[in-house]
Amino acid sequence: MSFLRACFVAFLACVAVYEPCVRAWSKEGHAMTCKIAQDLLEPEARHAVQMLLPDYAKGDLSSLCVWPDQVRHWYKYRWTSPLHFIDTPDQACNFKYQRDCHDPKGVKDMCVAGAIRNFTEQLSHYHHGSSDRRYNMTEALLFLAHFMGDIHQPMHVGFTSDQGGNAVELRWFRHKSNLHHVWDREIILTAAADYYGKDINLLQQHIQGNFTHGIWSSDLATWRKCSHISSCVNKYAAESLEMACKWGYKGVESGDTLSDDYFNSRLPVVMKRIAQGGVRLAMILNRVLAGDSLEMDETLAAT
Template sequence: MKFLRSLALLMLLVFVSPITVRGWGVDGHFITCKIAQGRLSQKAVDAVNHLLPDYAEGDLASLCSWPDHVKFRYHWSSPLHYIDTPDNLCTYQYRRDCKDEDGVMGRCVAGAIRNYTTQLLEYGKQESQYNLTEALLFLSHFMGDIHQPLHVGFTTDRGGNTIEVHWFTRKAVLHHVWDDSIIETEEERFYESNVENLINAIETNITNVWADQVQTWENCSRNQKTCPNIYATEGIKAACDWAYKGVTNGSVLEDEYFQSRLPIVNWRLAQGGVRLAANLNRIFG
């Protein structure tokens, strides 16, 4: 059974091509999942290793971008990567905002996190109606997505995807700046273009600079396994306070924007990783 699951996932990965994504880019998802891996309980490590296909060799981070690559095949999954909120209100409400373009409730990243958490709670039962390997990969990816501020953005500009800017001398859209450009520039300037060095720096901040915040990040209200409404509410606030602020079509974003927004990006990556680990630890006991 595990061989067949591994083969099916491998075939999906072989026949995909890069597509436009909403949420962190490849490095952002890798960072989030790598941080989470280092914080898993032994029970969670065992469950994750059992669910991952063999070729992943126990490395969850290596497959955390998989849900972006299969959107062309799983068309139904595209709306699950983001939340569109009313322009300029800078608030999120589940019943108002968590729906797709056809108005189907629950079809947003917050609803997806709830759904795949519920599916994974069937782990260990003799039979499950769900593909728990896919549930693990979707949940891990969406926990990263919901922490990218523009992933909970405004409806009209599609989370910054229609706001054209210059990132230093290169043309980009604002959403891509937050997906990739800030992280890539940070890696180039400070970490010799090595994502592992950046991960080490963020993990150091988790145990030092942000140590007094970590327990709050990990906690969930009313004994729930996951709290995506909290993550989404933080996301739209960060989008308004930092991502959108001072930016219009044609803006040139250079050092001032980069240096002031960089701490927010690293903070959200850290929160996503810590919370993913906490969620998986609660799920797998």
Template sequence: MGNISCSGVCFGHNSTWSSCLEQRRPYHDLQNSTGMSKSPLIWEIDSKKIVQIIYGFKVFSSLLDAGADEAMKNLLPDYVKGDLSALCIWPDQIRILYKYRWTSPLHYINIPDNKCSFVYSRDCHDSNGVQGMCVAGAIMNFTSQLLHYEEGTDDPPHNMTEALLFLSHFVGDIHQPMYVGFAGDEGGNAIALRWFRHKSNLYHVWDKEIIVTALKDYYEDNLELLLKDIARNYTDGIWSDDVPSWSHCEDLYNCVNRWAKESKQIACKWGYKGVESGMTLADKTIQLCHIYTQSLLNSHLQELNCTDSPQL
């Protein structure tokens, strides 16, 4: 299959876009190119979704070394004052615009039904079969674009700011299990159910409900307290021994494939297991609480009584 150009970005069978020239715009003109307001307070998007994404970006930014942190701040618009989390939802906002509709399939991977594995050649494509058009391919290709930053040219071949925002967002997407869900149910979107007292679907439960419920019940909606607990997990807590491995990736293809496989396995083991359309997930509270506690909360919160159902 030959290369296919999408809004100035090239997709090919070898999952590299380095041979293509993206549209050249001023790096710091994001609000003009997307219609985005400078103020996050008036962005028209679910505030709970903002909470869910921002915590990840703040943690990510805190792990950068000095050189990477400087490069990131150089690429961000001045009005965000070096805060990557201020633009963390940009890729979700612009995908509804005609100019950026081609980016929609870059947020997820559709796995054949009942397959609890990820095979890049089989699974990483859009509905038209274009290879590389999935979140795994996007991570590799935007990483390739950002490598041009080191060249230090005044006229780089790609929009580095957009590449940064896409890459950081998609690394978050690939770690959400239902973004590597089954094609038949659209990653859980087609599995309607109730999350305790209100209607939802399996995708939204994993995309925001678990985090928002825990934020309310365990932190009184104080995001900063949640962030501090997460930070303690990787400074001297349950993740501290893993942090060095997060900073190194000898082979990007293998790393991205491993992330997708891990998310698919979690989706099969925890996301889909025992779930049927129309059910209420209150009977899975114990499982979900333990998963969340182990993954996000500090060790002192592991003594919480997970049999108590959160009240929404």
């Protein structure tokens, strides 16, 4: 193990025990997305992922899928904070989706869609081996895995004016929350408690069953279809915006109490978005880690 890789492994080990203030999906949502993806990896991609993960992860990608949330406010990684979402104007529900992909300083591609393109491009250099030292492939893998979860969480493409629902304060059953957190974690944990004995693994197995032999099995080919990474990530973001408008914001105002009606009608949406994120992450990893190309923008520059 090289000195630089050993340093990075030690750094990951340190931040793995850090408890962040802010999450996207929840740690459970990101873990399910990554477990679904890893189960769908083909042998070449599976081997590459295991080679890129630090030894203490024991080959489990899901154990580090929350890492980008844990470091986003650290000085070294502060630049990644805008990469977890896309700013969307409030009127977007009434018009064709237009991506506003830049950071507060106006730097282009500094949003979750741009990040997915960027880290996919970086991972496409995996087969160049150690001679290509422009990129940290382990970081690229972890960022890509995480951001594929983020772009499928509808409120991460929510409105700029309310910070993707973070400023919409309400009650989830009997406790205080906000609309963003409801979609990040409340729905997932309520489902786990009510239907799966608080066992997230059982919830994940149910989600997987829905696309392996259940209600989404006929949709798999469509979910996996992608020839150009830019158009694909824009499609994923547009889907999330549609879900945010139709299911996230609809009928919700600050101060409301959300309970059974909201939970029961939104749970299938959350489960499907986790499934789609996992299936599509596997599709990207299977292709780029096997040396197949996902057409990139010629002007795409790696960070």
